[in-house]
Amino acid sequence: MAIQTKGKSRTPARKAGVARKSASKRAATAYMFDTAAETMPRAEIAKLQLRRLKASLKNAYDNVPFHRRRMKALGFEPGDLQRLEDLAGLPFTLKTDLRDHYPFGLFARARTEVVRLHASSGTTGKPTVVGYTAKDISTWADLMARSMACAGSRPGDVIHNAYGYGLFTGGLGAHYGAERLGATVVPMSGGGTERQVVLIADFGARVLCATPSYALAIAEVAEKEGVDLRKSKLEIGIFGAEPWSEAMRREVEARLGLKAVDIYGLSEIMGPGVACECVEAQAGLHGWEDHFLFEVIDTDTGKAVKEGESGELVISTLSKEALPMIRYRTRDITRLSTEPCACGRTHVRIKRITGRNDDMLIIRGVNVYPSQIEAVLVGLPDVAPHYQLVVERKGTLDHLCVEVELMPNVVPTSAQRKVVGESVRHHIKSIIGVTADVVVKEPGEIPRSMGKAVRVRDLRPKLS
Numbered sequence: 001m002a003i004q005t006k007g008k009s010r011t012p013a014r015k016a017g018v019a020r021k022s023a024s025k026r027a028a029t030a031y032m033f034d035t036a037a038e039t040m041p042r043a044e045i046a047k048l049q050l051r052r053l054k055a056s057l058k059n060a061y062d063n064v065p066f067h068r069r070r071m072k073a074l075g076f077e078p079g080d081l082q083r084l085e086d087l088a089g090l091p092f093t094l095k096t097d098l099r100d101h102y103p104f105g106l107f108a109r110a111r112t113e114v115v116r117l118h119a120s121s122g123t124t125g126k127p128t129v130v131g132y133t134a135k136d137i138s139t140w141a142d143l144m145a146r147s148m149a150c151a152g153s154r155p156g157d158v159i160h161n162a163y164g165y166g167l168f169t170g171g172l173g174a175h176y177g178a179e180r181l182g183a184t185v186v187p188m189s190g191g192g193t194e195r196q197v198v199l200i201a202d203f204g205a206r207v208l209c210a211t212p213s214y215a216l217a218i219a220e221v222a223e224k225e226g227v228d229l230r231k232s233k234l235e236i237g238i239f240g241a242e243p244w245s246e247a248m249r250r251e252v253e254a255r256l257g258l259k260a261v262d263i264y265g266l267s268e269i270m271g272p273g274v275a276c277e278c279v280e281a282q283a284g285l286h287g288w289e290d291h292f293l294f295e296v297i298d299t300d301t302g303k304a305v306k307e308g309e310s311g312e313l314v315i316s317t318l319s320k321e322a323l324p325m326i327r328y329r330t331r332d333i334t335r336l337s338t339e340p341c342a343c344g345r346t347h348v349r350i351k352r353i354t355g356r357n358d359d360m361l362i363i364r365g366v367n368v369y370p371s372q373i374e375a376v377l378v379g380l381p382d383v384a385p386h387y388q389l390v391v392e393r394k395g396t397l398d399h400l401c402v403e404v405e406l407m408p409n410v411v412p413t414s415a416q417r418k419v420v421g422e423s424v425r426h427h428i429k430s431i432i433g434v435t436a437d438v439v440v441k442e443p444g445e446i447p448r449s450m451g452k453a454v455r456v457r458d459l460r461p462k463l464s
């Protein structure tokens with residue numbers, strides 16, 4: 001096994017990642033959060049999942065009228081679950097179910113037992129509200145600490161947290177995880193990018209937590225300010241909350257001088273830390289199967305796809321108290337792999353999330369995800385890795401315009417723009433197979449994100 005493991009001791013100090021060693025000794029140990037849980041044989045994982053799933057279904061049945069009604073309609077009681085496969089007989093839960101029961105209708109605990117609320121802003125209609133008991137918050141901190149350790153962070157690190165604090169789960173999720181790991185957390189939130197650059201350098205951050213698009217914005221401001229973050233103490237980026245490509249990974253790694261690790265999660269299930277890549281392999285996110293059950297389904301039929309085939313990720317929670325989720329349709333498109341990982345962890349790998357099925361554009365019959373366009377742009381000379389896709393309806397057809405930006409060192413003559421525009425158009429057509437218009441903008445003209453980047457401006461008339 002490529003990682004050093006700890007013993008099986010479950011003393012609180014061990015579990016909380018606070019080994020009783022000097023800080024320097026701790027920093028020298030490749031750290032793993034909970035060996036017993038993370039390297040469990042797969043048969044053991046399945047046994048644990050069945051036990052926990054039964055309890056989670058019972059929690060939902062006993063305490064949430066919505067879930068009880070749906071189970072009763074099928075003549076199903078939680079005790080009827082014999083095998084994990086039986087779960088496929090239960091209906092999916094959708095984002096609209098949370099909205100329809102706004103704000104607390106799917107909670108399985110009295111409001112007075114709920115110590116924290118988070119919510120999605122929700123571009124249309126009501127926000128999605130999620131709640132946590134004190135135990136849920138603690139489990140989340142454990143799983144975030146485990147994720148951070150998996151990403152290569154360890155007790156004693158300075159963790160610069162540029163995920164937004166507030167109703168978004170990124171900021172507080174990473175914050176509690178970093179503290180639980182035994183690191184020093186810098187609670188920056190998003191924005192004030194010049195100051196972020198200064199503090200990353202001055203406080204000696206080893207780990208940067210941010211969305212990949214914001215990490216790139218930080219790199220860009222550092223370059224403009226003449227600060228070489230590649231020479232700073234930064235070694236690891238824990239990036240997620242939005243789709244990003246392998247090409248973007250290489251770009252941020254080169255510009256910040258770190259290893260960029262993908263982290264995944266969603267508020268409805270918990271927040272960040274549902275799954276995380278290991279720094280050893282950087283090849284898919286270990287989904288923490290002792291707390292969640294993952295399925296991948298065909299979006300149209302709702303049936304399970306074979307392992308390795310692409311489809312929509314569906315997640316059930318196994319330990320959540322306040323908001324148990326049964327077969328939540330994430331809309332995220334991915335593949336699962338139970339192949340052994342170089343790091344020795346046995347938990348399933350969720351392959352890079354290519355996008356959400358509601359972000360997928362269909363341009364003259366060709367399915368396109370923004371991350372595919374990103375992968376093309378990032379490889380091209382003179383083109384900055386900032387872009388937006390504008391989708392319009394022309395007659396009966398959808399039309400795609402890709403807005404790109406020149407690199408700051410390129411002289412923006414009209415001839416140069418023409419060359420770049422032509423090259424982008426050609427590569428998108430030959431690699432993805434769609435015809436797009438290309439608008440080449442000046443450096444800095446495409447809006448930068450402080451959190452999740454807005455990649456698509458959809459100008460098509462809304463269906464009523």
Ligand code: DLL
Binds near residue numbers: 242
């Ligand atoms: O984005 C939680 C999070 C915070 C994850 C920080 C990672 C880091 P929501 O705001 O509820 O929660 O958005 C969840 O974001 O369903 C995916 O569509 C997308 N997403 C999250 N992580 C990734 C990722 C947080 N690594 C939604 N790759 C999810 C691709 C991601 N998409």
